[in-house]
Amino acid sequence: MAKLIELSINAHKNLKVTNDAMMSHASRQHVCNLQAQEIANAATCFPVFITRNSINGQLAVSAMMSFATQENLFVQDNSWHSVFQPTNFRTYPLYLMQSPENEKHFTIGFDQDSGHLSEEHGLALFTGDGKATPMLSEKTKLLEGELEQMRLTYAFTKMIDSLDLMKSVDLQVHYQSGEVGVIKGLQTIDEDKLQTISTDDLDKLRKAGYLAPIYAMLMSLFQINVLINKHNNLTTHTNIDTVKIEVSKDTTVS
Incomplete structure (x- = not known):
């Protein structure tokens, strides 16, 4: 996990964000965490699943953006190709972090090893007179709203989990070469249980x-076809014949 440093006008007045920061970062993310309020919009573009952390059991809602790690099919030629862009990408390379002075408070931080911050070139975070630039103000506003959105997302996943409305599934990716790749550790809404609730x-x-995001997640599974088409349009990839969603036989989340 990245070690975050609190952003300070005194210490970082000359800090800049490299021009390609967001796209460079996004291009290597095959999944992106979402907040509950983003599910409906995200579902019009990506398959949306829930994952459970195998260590602490915490649930997260994520949009899938490719069938392979370190790849995002929605970033091509250093441009974003989707009508919806998750907040998680828009705030990069800044993060919400616990204040080093008061653990009950949160502040804005950055990962100095990200490679996307520089004092030599890029988009400035602060103006010459020490005020936040429009870019920093926009990212800060989004991050400040993140605490409440995290709370709402936690409440959403907790309720559907407590009502036993999720099922574990595997994605079986069948390539034209005959190879079959399996993506595990995914959960989606159990439609049968939803119908009998x-x-x-x-x-x-x-x-x-919660009904709107629940139904949006179910409909989002059709976006798997969008991923297949985007994958097959790349000449560097072995074409995919089909992707099957199978109920997981292994109840252990990897």
């Missing part, structure tokens, strides 16, 4: 505003 539990989901 009690009226009281359904009302809980409705009142919490």
